[in-house]
Amino acid sequence: MSKDRKYHLDEWSLQEYLDEVFADEDRERLETHLAECDLCVAKVHSLKFLYSEMKRLPDEPLANDLSARVIRSLTLKEDRKPYLQRILAAQLAAAVIMFLAIWPRISLELENRYSLVQLIEPLRKFADLTAQGTLIVSEFLNWIQAQLTATFSMPGIDWPFTGLPLVLVISAMILFWLLGNGLLLRESANGIHQ
């Protein structure tokens, strides 16, 4: 057996060899090398020692029966399900009502800045242009460019002065939403810690 070799197997290959993921051909080549190289054999033994240590690591006994705790948590969760569904339904209803309540204000803001015709104008132009074929594409791009370079502003909320009621309604919606989600999260935490 030759003890002095110019090259050695890398550890990656040795691990894959022990994991038995090598093709037969590679395995044979590796085993041929191992038959002649003490250093690589020592590395394999070191890994095998690690594998066997892990294999023989015994299971620890569990000190407490957890089934009662698990079932109690699940029961609590089941009991809360209808309650949660009611919260979700209330959240949804409140959100819809609040949206309807602020819609007149929003539509007023939109109307002040854009008429309906103005809003659908880009869509109409797009339809016209695409119908005219490839020649129109350049016009379309020019139009987009023109639209992008034009001053564009969203309907503003004039808070805190003229739009204060709107801000209050939106804040109330957000608060209600957060409270509802807070209850959901608390439910989840309760499910985990008994």
Next chain:
Amino acid sequence: MENNSDRSLVLRTKRGELEPYGDLVRRYQGSVFNVCYRMLGNPQDAEDLTQETFIRAHSRLDSFDCDRPFIPWARRIAVNLCLNYINRNQRYVLPLDDEFERSVSNERSPESVTENRERNASLRQEICMLPAHYRAVIELRHFQELSYLEISKALNIPLSDVKSCLFRARKSLAQRLSTDV
């Protein structure tokens, strides 16, 4: 006997009964606990995560294929929960509770018992010193005997990451154990 098979217990649980699920928990809590204990190195946290594993498994039972064995699935959930727990609580490089190291049978000689206990404690400690992902791949490969591909799916990481994590974890463990011996 069929009434108490995993499949039967899972099916009854899916129908809304909780008692069969209690039987499943009693049957497998030790196995899941040991997954958590190897991952966390602390018996109290391991118990909490075991409980959480069964609660999580129950909530996902609808997606579980009853024709497959229950425990490998539950153990994979445990690994992922422990992984998340470790990532959330970065304090998880800690020594093991010596008091809890009482795994060896009393039939052996006191010297042998002590030696074994020390070796086990040392190995557990070395595993717990590894980064979280390394621990997870070691657990799945060596204790749950999953293939590279299965580990990749269980942890939702690329196959190449599985290989490199395993490689580095083993290299680190082998080095540390060889210096301990």
